[in-house]
Amino acid sequence: MHATPGHFMLEPAYDPNSGTGTGRDAIGLGRASGPGLDVRHGTLLTLEDINVSFDGFKALRDLTLYIGVGELRCIIGPNGAGKTTLMDVITGKTRPDSGQAFFGESLDLTEMSEVQIAQAGIGRKFQKPTVFEALSVFENLELAQNADKSVWASLRARLSGEQRERIEDVLTTIKLDASRQRPAGLLSHGQKQFLEIGMLLVQDPQLLLLDEPVAGMTDAETEFTAELFKGLAGKHSLMVVEHDMGFVGSIADHVTVLHQGHVLAEGSLEQVQADERVIEVYLGR
């Protein structure tokens, strides 16, 4: 959906072809998803030589990571390895000191604002489940849904039958059908986790970043989440940060181990677990 001129917005939609500074500080305010993403070489996310430091502390050191289209990648690593910082860099919350971050072939993430990055098709789930507590489950999904998100569009927005159907589908998928009218603040921890996953589903991003998605879930819920993610991979790319090795083993075909802001090892879970350096980091010698 494209905004027509005259809509209330202050920020031009991110146009990689314009070449002029529609950077982070250009004020003004947006619209729905940008131009079709160019993923000619099958790589959805490219991070090269990323460095981030906070007051001299190096959170990420020369980090290089590629995520392919439709891939399900798990990121593991001990505390302080830089997993959350990595997500912050991808979503524009933290700017790298140096290095390149590209979404598709042409979108430079270091030049885009958080909102533009979200509109370009990167969704994020936080470590602590964050939903809009005062709104009902249905309304949470309605807001997250992929649509024109400018002020003007919101003032006159009506749900189309198709959009309503999509929300209904997701409600069924995340098993919150019966609670659709409940305020999200009254849901249990596990239900909030699912609602947030559902919000990512209706947002329909090409890349989903999930920070500890099964924290606080029961075994049955964890198993269900694993099935859900496996179903998503292929159509979407997923990057999952998780401590639960059982969960990682059940979903991942490819695992990256971070240690002190650097990629320590990459490969299948078995390969990684057999790696001397990984054992050293995890068990300590």
Next chain:
Amino acid sequence: MNQPLALTAAQKAGPRLTLAALGAVLAILVALPLLSLLPADNPLQVSAYTLTLVGKILCYAIVALALDLVWGYAGLLSLGHGLFFALGGYAMGMYLMRQTAGDGLPAFMGFLAWTELPWYWYGTSSFLWSMCLVVLAPGLLALVFGFFAFRSRIKGVYFSIMTQALTFAGMLLFFRNETGFGGNNGFTGFSTLLGFGITAPGTRAVLFLATVALLVISLALGWGLARSKFGRVLTALRDAENRLMFCGYDPRGYKLFVWVLSAVLCGLAGALYVPQVGIINPSEMAPTQSIEAAVWVALGGRGTLIGPLLGAGIVNGMKSWFTVAFPEYWLFFLGALFIIVTLFLPKGVIGLLRRKGEQ
């Protein structure tokens, strides 16, 4: 089975009751100015004092509603809405002063030995242009302030402090005679509005009706916004701004829109307040005035539309009684009221009524 049925019945009765109460209040508000036109010896006649008092409270109610739009829905606590109210009032006051002065300069400029109108007074003899100023002055100030504040992601208590500082700065500026708005005396001694005597019963009645109309329009506007997706985005913004950004919404445009709308509503309320009360001076910009407005909203129940109106009515009704009966204790009482509401009525009077209704 019984309980859900009973619940739905209560939910259906709730809005109907609210609507009936609203209708009754509206009928009284329309009847008041008409009754004021009756001859003085008629037992049903409403005095000019009562009409002015109620008109004044209605103007405050509009301010409360406007403040609630930004505080209750978007979570931006403004402690400077008195400034927007006063700016609208001053814009109207400029026109009234020009009406009084005729072809000459407003009297206070004579005292300053000014021989020429300052540039910003040009055109104020036209009612239409003055009405534009009523909207533009608070609207543009809110736009510029909001643009920078929201761009810098200022929120929470920092935002409140900045708005408080803004209204304080405005007050200091308007206190100066050189600013050209009558210094600490402000504007008063108005004679006519559009050629009609400003204290004439007919003029008072029409001004009162205009205030009622503005209140109804503001209420309808607020209702429409609260029910739209825009309103839900505002609520989401209040509760989890970061989440909203990662959903692809830019909070700045949303905040700016509701912020400017709120300021303009305040300005319009101020413009109706001045001819009814007969005076505007910089004390309307005093920080305490804006804080009091926040008390109205908190008392009535923020995040609801009727709550702030109730709050403004209750506090100001009490104020006009208290300041006559026990003038020295009013501020203590106001403080106590605020503490009681914070401790025992987190959802305000409206929350209390709803709880009663559910029982």
